[in-house]
Amino acid sequence: MGSIAKNEVTEDSKRIIDICRDLVKRSGITNAEFYKKSGMRNNYWHVRLRYEAPLTTSDVEHIASTFGLTSLDIYTRALGSDAARAYAAREREFRVTDELVDRIASRPEDFGVAANDDPNKTLEAETPRD
Structure with a gap:
């Protein structure tokens, strides 16, 4: 059985990151507001935006709740x-x-x-x- 690289960003991961990026962009909130509401840190978020690391399921849940969504909403959009x-x-x-x-x-x-x-x-x- 093969192992998965710790920070591998798959095509599905990229789609999820893109959905989250679009939510932030279209919301009109400032980066500072997003970081505060989602619990993300600036560097952590930007590493993911550059596809250097995937978002965790907890990250997706925090981002979703920032915008009144569920993580399932984000995953469904990414599908x-x-x-x-x-x-x-x-x-x-x-x-x-x-x-x-x-x-x-x-x-x-x-x-x-x-x-x-x-x-x-x-x-x-x-x-x-x-």
Whole structure:
């Protein structure tokens, strides 16, 4: 099993850094405000902007919270539009499933199965199969 260089900046890392850089640029806040709100230090941030080191997951979380986002928001933006749409579709699918389960749990009598209402079910259950 190979090892990963400690400060390797992969293509995904670069996309995440670019998203974070864009958030800072478009926000209009000063660098001093950004450093204070995010907990970043000037040199630490600029090393990452130059792709000399990746952002950690904690860094992304701090940057996201600075702008009222979650780290998942940043990662999703970094995935690109196709991947983001696929992720959103999966999330909708799970929501639909969860909503259906909640409806069934709240009124199980509305979702009966025909076998449960079969008057011959006891007789059929006792009948041996050949």
